[in-house]
Structures are given as structure tokens and as C-alpha cells.
Amino acid sequence: MDKMDCDILELLQKNARMTISELSKELSLSRPSMSERLLRLQEKGIIEGFTTRVSLKHIGKDILLLIQVSGVKVSLQDFEAMVKQEKEIIECHRVTGEVSYFIKAAVSDVNSMRKLIDRLIPFGTINTSTVLNSPVPHRIILPDYEDYS
Known part of the structure; x- marks a missing residue:
């Protein structure tokens, strides 16, 4: 894990609906590289899933x-x-x-x-x-x- 992975985690925690294209653009990374990083974060169990916060x-x-x-x-x-x-x-x-x-x-x-x-x-x-x-x-x-x- 490096700073780029941390930046990805931060963006996704702010908005889990960001597309790979949006993440790629925000972090100046190619879409294939972004897809690979996301997959690696999921495979390592760092990203456990994507959820929605509901207003009680x-x-x-x-x-x-x-x-x-x-x-x-x-x-x-x-x-x-x-x-x-x-x-x-x-x-x-x-x-x-x-x-x-x-x-x-x-x-x-x-x-x-x-x-x-x-x-x-x-x-x-x-x-x-x-x-x-x-x-x-x-x-x-x-x-x-x-x-x-």
C-alpha cells in the first residue's frame, strides 16, 4: 500500500459511487491502473465492500x-x-x-x-x-x- 492507495481509500469513503473514470481523473492515473489497484485493495481485504450511509x-x-x-x-x-x-x-x-x-x-x-x-x-x-x-x-x-x- 502506498500514498496513492490511501488517496483512493479517502475518495471512496467520501463517495463510494465514484466511477473508475472519475477516480482515474481525480488522481491522474490510467483507468487500467486504477482498476488494478481497486482489485488489489479488495483482494487484500482492505476494501471490505461498498455501502450506503442512510440518514436515520x-x-x-x-x-x-x-x-x-x-x-x-x-x-x-x-x-x-x-x-x-x-x-x-x-x-x-x-x-x-x-x-x-x-x-x-x-x-x-x-x-x-x-x-x-x-x-x-x-x-x-x-x-x-x-x-x-x-x-x-x-x-x-x-x-x-x-x-x-
């Missing part, structure tokens, strides 16, 4: 929650199987420390929030926080250039 507010998910789960009362496999089925859960991370899991969820209203919490309570101790503001809602992630010199 615009799809009626007005409440963003951060939920801590500790004292899990079932097997970790059972808990993880359950959270994978919950459509309102956006992310779930198993962590070290006193808390076992951090969950990010989006719900439409307070009633939906209550129902989600009620479904989680049998699995452990639940501590829920409502997000008021997100000063860093999404950050472009790049490797340190010196790691790829």
Missing part, C-alpha cells in the same frame, strides 16, 4: 441509543444470536471490562425504545443512553502513511 432521521429512526450490557445471564452465543435478530440494533460489540457488550440501536420513538429495552432485560443488566448529538458521526479511516512506505 429521514427514515423515521429519530432516537439513537447506546446500550451497555453487563452480567449476561445466558451463553454469549445465545445472546449474540438474539441481537443479530433485532432489526433496531445497528452495531453490537463484545468488549473487555465490566461491560460485556456495547450496542448501538436506532428506534422511531420512546415506545419502541422501551420495547427494545424490555426485550434485552432478560439477557443481563442493561444501561441505556440516548444520543443527544454526534460531533463525529462518521470519520474517514486511513492507515498511517509511514506504515506503508
Whole structure:
């Protein structure tokens, strides 16, 4: 990986819909070279896929929650199987420390929030926080250039 690869990653994280032609023009690289670099980044697993960020507010998910789960009362496999089925859960991370899991969820209203919490309570101790503001809602992630010199 070199600076050109990092520049490609930056552009694609800003706009994953950029065409190979647009990337080539932006970075002054031939289309075949750009195609080869993209393929290599995908084959190495650096680019895992191309996605779309959706505005939660615009799809009626007005409440963003951060939920801590500790004292899990079932097997970790059972808990993880359950959270994978919950459509309102956006992310779930198993962590070290006193808390076992951090969950990010989006719900439409307070009633939906209550129902989600009620479904989680049998699995452990639940501590829920409502997000008021997100000063860093999404950050472009790049490797340190010196790691790829």
C-alpha cells in the first residue's frame, strides 16, 4: 500500500459511487491502473465492500441509543444470536471490562425504545443512553502513511 492507495481509500469513503473514470481523473492515473489497484485493495481485504450511509432521521429512526450490557445471564452465543435478530440494533460489540457488550440501536420513538429495552432485560443488566448529538458521526479511516512506505 502506498500514498496513492490511501488517496483512493479517502475518495471512496467520501463517495463510494465514484466511477473508475472519475477516480482515474481525480488522481491522474490510467483507468487500467486504477482498476488494478481497486482489485488489489479488495483482494487484500482492505476494501471490505461498498455501502450506503442512510440518514436515520429521514427514515423515521429519530432516537439513537447506546446500550451497555453487563452480567449476561445466558451463553454469549445465545445472546449474540438474539441481537443479530433485532432489526433496531445497528452495531453490537463484545468488549473487555465490566461491560460485556456495547450496542448501538436506532428506534422511531420512546415506545419502541422501551420495547427494545424490555426485550434485552432478560439477557443481563442493561444501561441505556440516548444520543443527544454526534460531533463525529462518521470519520474517514486511513492507515498511517509511514506504515506503508
